Amino acid sequence: MTVAAGGTPVIEAQGLSLTFETNDGPVHALSNVDLRVDKGDFVSFIGPSGCGKTTFLRVAADLEQPSSGSIRVNGMSPAEARQKRAYGYVFQAAGLFPWRTIEANIRLPLEIMGYGQAEQRERARRVVELVELEGFEGKYPWQLSGGMQQRASIARALAFDADILLMDEPFGALDEIVRDKLNEQLLDLWRRTEKTIGFVTHSIPEAVFLSTRIVVMSPRPGRVTDVIESTLSPDDRPLHIRESRDFLEIAARVRDGLRAGLGDEL
């Protein structure tokens, strides 16, 4: 499962397992996962629910503790990486604070991290521009559409200088048209900021369209069944690339991987 070492590893997991004890017995959310994300990668995690894709992201973010195995983020433990503010995390729901304006929401992590007022304003202005929310800084979250809220949430994760962006199905609740638009914007943003992105999704087209590498996972126990290197050029991906042969071939391989992982359950 190790991929030819080229770049600098940003996330490195070895033999990572996580078992939740529930009333119905143990649930193996992650079982012996080996994985490596290199600097500048756009890695998607795809699989049916229960395959541990979100759990993996949460372990990397120090939101869950692994039962065994090791994981390093920027060469540190997840807890150290979190304390060094190495990553921004975008949740499935926008998670904006309802009593704060969009700008105040974006400035919240900066306030917490102790940036000065002027610097907060400047950074907020920059990321608002990046996600194209100019003119909405003074609005409250309820005044924005779902897609705009999610963009504000991404801006908030970009406002401080974390070079890793972890995104847990950020567009899962949005309709397809909005999702296409945000996918294009996200690719553009990734190219311009040169961040490393870990992206959880259950949409095959979304994963193939966005990623330089696709991690296919399967449930019970949650494990990695395939890692697919994208043959698509990262710099040139218009939306209509989804009709190209290369795109469809990768999508087919992802689909096969998902089917194989499910085995008899289908």
Place this chain on the structure above:
Amino acid sequence: MRRRLASGSTVPILTIVGFIIALWYVMAVVLNAPWAYDQAGRQGVTLDFGGLVAATWSQDRPRLPAPHQVATEFWNTTIEVAPTSRRSLVHHAWITLSATLMGFVMGATLGILLAIGIVHNRAMDASVMPWVIASQTIPILAIAPMIIVVLASLGLTGLLPKAVISMYLSFFPVAVGMVKGLRSPDRILLDQMHTWNASGTQTFVKLRWPAALPYLFASLKVAVAASLVGAIIGELPTGAVAGLGARMLSGSYYGQTIQIWSALVMASILAASLVALVGLAERLTARAMGARP
């Protein structure tokens, strides 16, 4: 104007008030009739219906004074006398109000502090809440005299003992409401704070406290009304010479039902005003926090 009246709550409220006053007049006739018949019998006159109504609505010490009697007494003891006079209901209301406000501030503070402790400290979570609940199962009428006596033996009299009883009644809704409020933020927002490595204090100030404010105002409305009840009860067992509670007590000693009722009216006006003030503060806060109008 007409549409505003129709859509607002003015018309329904006035209808209910009108209904209550009508029922009040009827009950005044029914309850005061035995005394009116008795008096008429002694004087050897028979009462027709008009005479009965007139007699039941104008007694000096009726079982149930008629609304206009209470209104007259209320007018005479508020507008007609100086507010500094011992005969003034305003004077007595102010004495009760000052104890109410002091007890309310003490109770709200205690309730908030208890809630913060319960939410942040596992030992307090397990140990304090049962006592908080138990404290409210003791009848306040039983414990009020003890508080007065104990504090008096420590040399504390006057305003403070009454405020302590107010506090005893008002900290409870605040504590319960704030525990719920401080625990109300979504998991996702707490996780968000965690990923930013926010300290406990930052999480409290920037997330838990603002999220709890709607719960705080809801419980403050209950607490301020309870505070007023506490202050009045605090005036009953002390033989207090001033305050709405003292007015009611002396009224009952001397059979001055009209005086009792006008004190009751004053107490309800105070309670309504206090709750309305908290409601106003709630609306202003909600607007400042960008709530959906």
